[in-house]
Amino acid sequence: MKNIKLIYSLVFLFFTNTIFAQNQAAGLPQTKAIALTGATIHTAAGQVIPNGVIVFDKGVITAIGGAGTAYNKATTETIDVTGKSIYPGxxxxxxxxxxxxxxxxxxxxxxxxxxxxxxxxxxxxxxxxxxxxxxxxxxxxxxxxxxxxxxxxxxxxxxxxxxxxxxxxxxxxxxxxxxxxxxxxxxxxxxxxxxxxxxxxxxxxxxxxxxxxxxxxxxxxxxxxxxxxxxxxxxxxxxxxxxxxxxxxxxxxxxxxxxxxxxxxxxxxxxxxxxxxxxxxxxxxxxxxxxxxxxxxxxxxxxxxxxxxxxxxxxxxxxxxxxxxxxxxxxxxxxxxxxxxxxxxxxxxxxxxxxxxxxxxxxxxxxxxxxxxxxxxxGTLEVGKHATLIVSAGDVLDMRSAKVEQAFIQGRKIDLDDKQKRLYKKYSEKYGTK
The missing domain is CATH 3.20.20.140 (Metal-dependent hydrolases)
Known part of the structure; x- marks a missing residue:
């Protein structure tokens, strides 16, 4: 009986570890308008907007502009990304x-x-x-x-x-x-x-x-x-x-x-x-x-x-x-x-x-x-286009400062976890090098 319990335990641990090792699920469809505020927006359409605002709903960009850009704050989830940079995906x-x-x-x-x-x-x-x-x-x-x-x-x-x-x-x-x-x-x-x-x-x-x-x-x-x-x-x-x-x-x-x-x-x-x-x-x-x-x-x-x-x-x-x-x-x-x-x-x-x-x-x-x-x-951040974009803590073209913190594909918020990050976290905790 003890051997059977041990076998069940090992099988359970195996499948548990397997589940946790899987890639994250696909992003959920956007259910509420989102506004990203305070970032420098690189539109790739010939315009750079400091302290900008970009709003998207149902996966599509509905507004983009400077700090005074109007949007319905009561029905929109506002995310402050001051000091960051926003780029097209x-x-x-x-x-x-x-x-x-x-x-x-x-x-x-x-x-x-x-x-x-x-x-x-x-x-x-x-x-x-x-x-x-x-x-x-x-x-x-x-x-x-x-x-x-x-x-x-x-x-x-x-x-x-x-x-x-x-x-x-x-x-x-x-x-x-x-x-x-x-x-x-x-x-x-x-x-x-x-x-x-x-x-x-x-x-x-x-x-x-x-x-x-x-x-x-x-x-x-x-x-x-x-x-x-x-x-x-x-x-x-x-x-x-x-x-x-x-x-x-x-x-x-x-x-x-x-x-x-x-x-x-x-x-x-x-x-x-x-x-x-x-x-x-x-x-x-x-x-x-x-x-x-x-x-x-x-x-x-x-x-x-x-x-x-x-x-x-x-x-x-x-x-x-x-x-x-x-x-x-x-x-x-x-x-x-x-x-x-x-x-x-x-x-x-x-x-x-x-x-x-x-x-x-x-x-x-x-x-x-x-x-x-x-x-x-x-390809560009413009009204009417897909809300496929990234938020970086630094210059996304510079490997010394690039750090993508948020990503959206057609308005879906994407989980930016990956195997390398999980391994880094795992062994940083093991060897205390965090």
Whole structure:
């Protein structure tokens, strides 16, 4: 009997610990108007409001302005955030957050499908709202991500997701916003694990691969002209939106000549909206990109330049230099998905290399929203837009002072606890280092 009681006790403790280790629940819908007062409001729409007031109800911003902004105090929950700063929720494009949990565990990796050409693959239905990584990213102010599939050539369709929800149906902000393609380069870069370095060699199959891509687009053009096809081709069906402007074509390309070539190819096929992702040498094609109204989502700037004779800080200056050329620029943290939590600090580095700080903020808010086609709802703090915003104790672009204390997604107050905070608290108490 004692053994049975001991077993029951151990089982109870196991499940209790498991329950407490789970991520927090999704935020509850807003039931009462909320006013945040006293903070400096960075609207990302060209205005900074000191000692400002922002009011939102039913998930939508209803008023924003200076200290004298009128609102019904009797029916509104007023939260004093004097001395803090309010920003739009940060937006992370071209990311695999929610698609992969542990890189070394294949069962948690759902970012790639087999095959070279998969325009029909939807990142949307693979998005995992229970990821342990999401709360850690959210804690640094990133509230929206573009779940983007990986792969060989045509990788699939991304979707824009809010970092809160019970499931992907709750979290989705824009379904299937675009198709992603890795442009075929003149050279292939492979990673050699024996020397732990990248090796570059000529891509001998380039012309053949380009012909295959061209054929798929030609087939998709013909298919898109059939009003009621008797047989649905899921691959070509997924590409129809490229020709009527309802979907973006996101092209991952880095080198200047390849960027121009990729854009010209897409234009020749009648693609309406084109976005370059990565763009390490996009400055070489800046005039062409401006003339053709093609935006660039610049990849991670915390890297060395491609060429030995480039300025060592060229990657940091790249968004600023593109902006000076008149190109619409967004910023992404391409690479390990959990590192996207550093996105605001990457923007802060750009601000330290020529760009005005409010313009640097736009790189990860207003500009990204415009490029992804969600600027009607998010990206700036304006009346009528979603109440998706953060409150920080310091400058959110500066890792020395940034401390996100409150976050709201469509007016829902978000629990900013995460696994790393819990572990810090646990071991601080154990070793008395608080």
């Amino acid at each position: 940060l937006i992370s494009p071209a990311n695999q957050l929610g698609l992969i949990e542990i890189e070394a565990v294949r069962a948690t990796d759902d970012q790639t499908e087999i095959g070279q050409f998969n325009p029909h693959v939807r990142a949307l239905i693979a998005y995992n709202t229970d990821s342990e990584l999401i709360p850690t990213v959210r804690s640094n102010g990133v509230l929206i991500t573009q779940a983007t599939p990986q792969g060989d050539v045509i990788t699939g369709m991304s979707s824009v997701m809010q970092l809160d929800g019970w499931n992907w149906e709750d979290a989705v902000l824009k379904k299937d916003d675009g198709v992603h393609i890795n442009w075929i380069g003149y050279f292939k870069r492979d990673f050699d694990f024996s020397t732990f370095t990248f090796t570059t060699k000529k891509n001998d199959k380039r012309e053949e691969q380009l012909r295959e891509i061209s054929k798929i687009f030609d087939d998709a053009i013909i298919y898109s002209q059939i009003k009621n096809p008797s047989t649905i081709n899921v691959k070509l069906e997924a590409m129809k939106g490229l020709f009527d402007g309802s979907k973006n074509l996101y092209i991952a390309a880095d080198y200047g000549k390849e960027i121009i070539e990729a854009v010209q190819f897409a234009q020749s096929k009648g693609v309406k909206k084109i976005v370059i992702i990565g763009g390490e040498e996009s400055l070489l094609a800046a005039d062409f990109l401006k003339e053709n109204n093609v935006p660039v989502i610049v990849g991670t700037t915390h890297r060395l330049p491609n060429k030995v004779d480039d300025d060592t800080d060229l990657p940091y200056k790249l968004p600023y230099l593109l902006q000076q050329k008149g190109v619409t620029v967004g910023l992404a943290y391409i690479g390990l998905n959990w590192r996207t939590r550093n996105l605001p600090f990457v923007a802060g580095t750009v601000a330290g290399h020529g760009m005005d700080k409010e313009d640097a903020l736009k790189l990860i808010t207003a500009n990204n929203a415009k490029i992804l086609g969600i600027d009607k709802y998010v």
